[in-house]
Each structure stands twice: as structure tokens, then as C-alpha cells.
Amino acid sequence: MKSSVSSDAHPEPKYSETATRILDAAEGLFVELGLEATSLRQITQQAGVNLAAVNYHFRSKDALFEAVFARRFAPWARECLRELDALEASVASGKAALDVEAVVMCYVRPALALSKDPSRGGAVFVRLFSRVLVENHRQLRETLSREWGHLVTRYTAALGRALPRLSSEEVAWRLHLGFSVMFHAFAGNDILKLFGRSAVSARDPDLIVKHMVPFVVAGMSAAPSGKPAAG
Amino acid sequence: MKSSVSSDAHPEPKYSETATRILDAAEGLFVELGLEATSLRQITQQAGVNLAAVNYHFRSKDALFEAVFARRFAPWARECLRELDALEASVASGKAALDVEAVVMCYVRPALALSKDPSRGGAVFVRLFSRVLVENHRQLRETLSREWGHLVTRYTAALGRALPRLSSEEVAWRLHLGFSVMFHAFAGNDILKLFGRSAVSARDPDLIVKHMVPFVVAGMSAAPSGKPAAG
DNA sequence: CGACAACTCAAACAGTCGTTTTAAACGTAC
DNA sequence: GTACGTTTAAAACGACTGTTTGAGTTGTCG
CATH class of the missing domain: 1.10.357.10 (Tetracycline Repressor, domain 2)
Structure with a gap:
């Protein structure tokens, strides 16, 4: 019976510090408020980064959610x-x-x-x-x-x-x-x-x-x- | 042991036909999309009523949700x-x-x-x-x-x-x-x-x-x- | 008929949304 | 130094949001 865990099936993406801060802030706010009720401005404000950073590091709000x-x-x-x-x-x-x-x-x-x-x-x-x-x-x-x-x-x-x-x-x-x-x-x-x-x-x-x-x-x-x- | 069901503790409100249509449409959309992701325009369009009817029959979107x-x-x-x-x-x-x-x-x-x-x-x-x-x-x-x-x-x-x-x-x-x-x-x-x-x-x-x-x-x-x- | 209430309608309100744009700062290579 | 890709900054974009307005319709009672 072969192992189900291959080492490169799901590679871990590496995030910059800014991207990580966005992910952390988004995670908490998505849980607390839900996806639709959380705005990118809330996320970036809590993360202490600029609004445009979200669309630079991730493509869109939906893509950010999937990354989170x-x-x-x-x-x-x-x-x-x-x-x-x-x-x-x-x-x-x-x-x-x-x-x-x-x-x-x-x-x-x-x-x-x-x-x-x-x-x-x-x-x-x-x-x-x-x-x-x-x-x-x-x-x-x-x-x-x-x-x-x-x-x-x-x-x-x-x-x-x-x-x-x-x-x-x-x-x-x-x-x-x-x-x-x-x-x-x-x-x-x-x-x-x-x-x-x-x-x-x-x-x-x-x-x-x-x-x-x-x-x-x-x-x-x-x-x-x-x-x-x-x- | 007294009965816990008193007849007038929670009176049933009566709704007009328009209000009922709004409630029915809102119920389905809230379930499907969630509260935040559902707009009043979607609700009124599906119910076949005017947008302002929501704020006339119910006070606000939140109050509508509670009524639903x-x-x-x-x-x-x-x-x-x-x-x-x-x-x-x-x-x-x-x-x-x-x-x-x-x-x-x-x-x-x-x-x-x-x-x-x-x-x-x-x-x-x-x-x-x-x-x-x-x-x-x-x-x-x-x-x-x-x-x-x-x-x-x-x-x-x-x-x-x-x-x-x-x-x-x-x-x-x-x-x-x-x-x-x-x-x-x-x-x-x-x-x-x-x-x-x-x-x-x-x-x-x-x-x-x-x-x-x-x-x-x-x-x-x-x-x-x-x-x-x-x- | 007129009067009054219940209700509907289209339009506009101020605000927020996700996203894009433009310019500026940064570190690194030549 | 200049040039370059990377990252940040502020402002603006059009679209959409919940809500309000004011005029219009409908039906009912006197």
C-alpha cells in the first residue's frame, strides 16, 4: 500500500511579510464577519498595509479567501x-x-x-x-x-x-x-x-x-x- | 405543572400579500446567498414588488431578516x-x-x-x-x-x-x-x-x-x- | 362627489464596495 | 550615476448598496 502523501503534490507557497500580514488579518475578519461582510479596507487597515497590496499580492478578494x-x-x-x-x-x-x-x-x-x-x-x-x-x-x-x-x-x-x-x-x-x-x-x-x-x-x-x-x-x-x- | 404555551405570548403577525411575497423571496435568497450577499433589489425583483415596499412593510433589511x-x-x-x-x-x-x-x-x-x-x-x-x-x-x-x-x-x-x-x-x-x-x-x-x-x-x-x-x-x-x- | 388611508412606483440620495490607475519610493545590478 | 523589477502610496473608477423622497395609484368610507 503506497503512501498517500507525496512530497510535492501540494507545495507550500511562500509569502512575503506583507502578504502574511494580509492573510492573518483576513483570516480573523472572515471568521468574525463572514466573507461578504468583510471589506478589503478593513483587512488592509488591520494589517497595516495599503489597500492596493491585496490586489498586487493576490489577484482579487476571492483569490485572497482561497489563499487564506x-x-x-x-x-x-x-x-x-x-x-x-x-x-x-x-x-x-x-x-x-x-x-x-x-x-x-x-x-x-x-x-x-x-x-x-x-x-x-x-x-x-x-x-x-x-x-x-x-x-x-x-x-x-x-x-x-x-x-x-x-x-x-x-x-x-x-x-x-x-x-x-x-x-x-x-x-x-x-x-x-x-x-x-x-x-x-x-x-x-x-x-x-x-x-x-x-x-x-x-x-x-x-x-x-x-x-x-x-x-x-x-x-x-x-x-x-x-x-x-x-x- | 402549568402549560408552557400561553395563547398570546407570541402573537402571529398578519402580513399583506406583498409583505408575504417579500418574506418568501427573502427567505429563499438568504438561505442560498446569505444575509450580506443578498441585496434588497434581488429580493424585490424575485418577489415582483417595488424596491421601496421592503422599507415600507418592514423598516430595514435587518428588520426584514428578523421577520423572516x-x-x-x-x-x-x-x-x-x-x-x-x-x-x-x-x-x-x-x-x-x-x-x-x-x-x-x-x-x-x-x-x-x-x-x-x-x-x-x-x-x-x-x-x-x-x-x-x-x-x-x-x-x-x-x-x-x-x-x-x-x-x-x-x-x-x-x-x-x-x-x-x-x-x-x-x-x-x-x-x-x-x-x-x-x-x-x-x-x-x-x-x-x-x-x-x-x-x-x-x-x-x-x-x-x-x-x-x-x-x-x-x-x-x-x-x-x-x-x-x-x- | 370629496377625503383619507393604504400602498405602489420611479427616481434620487449618500455611501461603500472591489478594482484600477498613476506616481513615487525602494533595493539591486550594471 | 542610470536602469530595472518590486513594492507601496494615494486617488480615482464605475458599479452597487440600503434607504428616502415625493408624486401617483388604488380602494374604501361618508
Whole structure:
């Protein structure tokens, strides 16, 4: 089984100091206000650079957004692939069991590491990612599908092997639901907080993992859903 | 135990035909494009009304957005309260058990009914709701907290009784995580679809319920999360 | 009929948006 | 020194934004 991480598939672009300042400022403002509600003048003012610098270093506002996203996403996705590679290697050599929790941790560990590392965007990027999910960036979608679609395929295959008694359709649903919890938990999307009644301080990554992993593992490992549950 | 649904707590405003057309058009466009990216000219053009009608019937764009939201949310929230009242009445009279699935269904049934009823916005409103969660409308937040905060309190109390062996902190986490799955599943927020690799057609409400309820019930009913799961 | 309210309409308002342009400063090579 | 590509600076571009204005239409009641 060949490694999925080739060294030059996704080369890291190098940015000048001005470009980096723009990226940092844009990242924070995009998360806080959203893409449409953030103006280039706000970004350049916060970054302490000139307005025209945006269109010089990046071509347009949309291209800037994609650069903001790609800078954080690519390293994270590579880490996910490394986790899956390591798990499969351990299973092949008999050193580990391919159970549900092991697959879950292949996502949780990179997400946890990212959340705790401000130099890679920290929790801010995860929130930005959740904005991308709700807002519908066609171009970014196509990029993710083309460049990183196999990541999902890998997780699907791994979970399928961990849940051999479930049909592939049910495995897909478990993956969909499980990733939904994990993703939004790390992003801090707390519906209950909208109502001002959340008793959960959902910002400490370690606490999130502690409570989330048992929930997700139990949900993914539930008995097959034979009958419609409304009965 | 008094009923939580008073008949005049949230009176339904009546809208003229023009105002209704504006609300319908705005609802669809807000979901598709987001609040900031949708212009009043797009809304009025799609509704077939004059631009100034928006500021005549509603005061401003922000007030229009709140009207769009409130029109759908209030009836739905009332239905949730009725479900909780009915469950508590059944439990008090010994006709039903207060288990996790019963509490979950107090949310699922109204959400399912809403998703299947286009005349109340259908799945479109649930998607709009998920936008509200990510974008951060201060005013809407305050309204939800003030007018409907007790809804969350009711769910918390019910789940706490269904999970008597868990601490209140853990009950809060289970509620947070469980509602996260249910909410985003109904809203159709599929992370895997971002990568173009989702094998799940997450748009049929009955199918969503069939696969989601066992997942959520199992997750909420998991054993207490004693040790950090990373070990 | 006239009077009054509800509502619609086209036009204009002041402001902001992303983007472009033009000129100036910079470091480096000849 | 001059010449050059790179980066920054300020100003202007046209298009679009939410909102307001004031005249016009409609329908209803007396």
C-alpha cells in the first residue's frame, strides 16, 4: 500500500511579510464577519498595509479567501492522511486493532493539534472552515473535491472495516453523522448557546475531545437501524 | 405543572400579500446567498414588488431578516414545547417512560414535520437557521435568549431525568452534542459532500430520522466519560 | 362627489464596495 | 550615476448598496 502523501503534490507557497500580514488579518475578519461582510479596507487597515497590496499580492478578494483557506487546510489534511497511513500500517503489522475509536482518533488528533496551535490558525481556522460549509463557495468546493476527495474515501474505507456488520449505506451515514458532531464540536458551533442556556464551555479542545469521543464512538457503533425509529 | 404555551405570548403577525411575497423571496435568497450577499433589489425583483415596499412593510433589511426568521421559528418552537408538555404528562400518568429516545423525539418530531411542510418553509428554514448559527446576529441572539431560552432549560431537565446516572455537566454535553447532530442533519450540512464524496442523500427527512435517531440515542446513552479518551 | 388611508412606483440620495490607475519610493545590478 | 523589477502610496473608477423622497395609484368610507 503506497503512501498517500507525496512530497510535492501540494507545495507550500511562500509569502512575503506583507502578504502574511494580509492573510492573518483576513483570516480573523472572515471568521468574525463572514466573507461578504468583510471589506478589503478593513483587512488592509488591520494589517497595516495599503489597500492596493491585496490586489498586487493576490489577484482579487476571492483569490485572497482561497489563499487564506488553503494555507491552513493543506497541512491539516496531510496530517489526517498520515494518521490513516499509520493506522493501516499498525493494523497490517498486527500492532493495533482497526476499531471505531481508532478511526475516530485519526480525525480527532489532527483537529486537536490544530486547535491548540495558534501558529497554524488554531480554533479560528476550524470556525472559518465551518463558515465555508454553510456559505457555498463553488470554487472552493471544486478544489476540495479535486485535491482532497480521496481523504473522505480513505476514512470511509477505514470505518467500513471497523464496522463490518453494517451495510455500506449505513457506514456512509455513520461517517456523515460522526463527522458532523466532531466538526461542529471543534468549531464551537453550539446551538444551545444561541439560546443563552448552554452549560457547556465548548472552547477548551481537551474538554471537547473528552466528551465528544465517547459520544461519537457510541453513535457510530450503534446497532443497525433496521426499522424507522418513529414507530 | 402549568402549560408552557400561553395563547398570546407570541402573537402571529398578519402580513399583506406583498409583505408575504417579500418574506418568501427573502427567505429563499438568504438561505442560498446569505444575509450580506443578498441585496434588497434581488429580493424585490424575485418577489415582483417595488424596491421601496421592503422599507415600507418592514423598516430595514435587518428588520426584514428578523421577520423572516420569526415567522418560521415561533410556530416550530411552540410545537417543541407541546411535545415536552405531552411527554411529561404521559410520564406523570404512567403511560410512558422518560427515556432518552422519548426526549430525542420531542425534538425530532417537530423538526420532521417542519421539514416536510413547504408551507412553513420546509427544509429551507432549517438551513436558514443553521446560517444564523454560524453568522452571528447579535439582535437575533438576544431575542432567542429572551423569548425562548426556557425551551433549552426544558430539554435539559428532561434529558437529565432520562440519564439519572450522569452528572449535570455530562448531561449538558450530551445535549450539546446530540442537538448538534440533529440540527445539522436536518439542515443538510454535509461536510463529506464538500469533498464530493458523500454517499449519503441527506435530503429525505424520513431517511435522515431513520439513521440519525439510533446514532443520537446511542451517543447520548454512552457510558460516563471517565478518563480522557486520548489514552 | 370629496377625503383619507393604504400602498405602489420611479427616481434620487449618500455611501461603500472591489478594482484600477498613476506616481513615487525602494533595493539591486550594471 | 542610470536602469530595472518590486513594492507601496494615494486617488480615482464605475458599479452597487440600503434607504428616502415625493408624486401617483388604488380602494374604501361618508
